[in-house]
Structure formats: C-alpha cells, structure tokens
Amino acid sequence: MMAKLVDAVFGCRHSRYSFPVTIRGAKPRPQAGALTGTYVACLDCGREFPYDWQEMKVITSQAERREYITSLTHRQAA
8 A cells, every 4th residue: 555655656667677578378367468468567567568578568558458459360360
C-alpha cells in the first residue's frame, strides 16, 4: 500500500530492465508476456513489460501495444 503511494507521487523511470524472459510450454504466462511471449522486468520496481525480440525493444505504452498488434496482423496477412 505504501509502495503504491510512493510510486504514485515519485514514480519509477523504468530505466533498468532484466534480460528478456520467454516462457515456453503450457504454463500460464505472466500478463506482460501474453502479448509477445517474452517479457522484461524493471529492476527498480519489479513491474513487467512485454518485449519484442524482432525489434529488440520494450513495449511500454498502450500506443506501442496497438502498433505491435497491428504489425502482427500485417505479417500474418502477407
């Protein structure tokens, strides 16, 4: 509870990430990994973010998520 309050006031810049993690098999994936199958975690606050291996970048915003999904549909249509 207190950590959420501090994060709301000061926030985390998410400047340090873990190495990308890909979970294979029938195990349930973390929500961050559900989009791309791979995710990274902020080493400061622990928040997880989807990671795109093709572009080698972290997907942090909703706009980037929509763009990623759009690019996937274009790749599958081609």
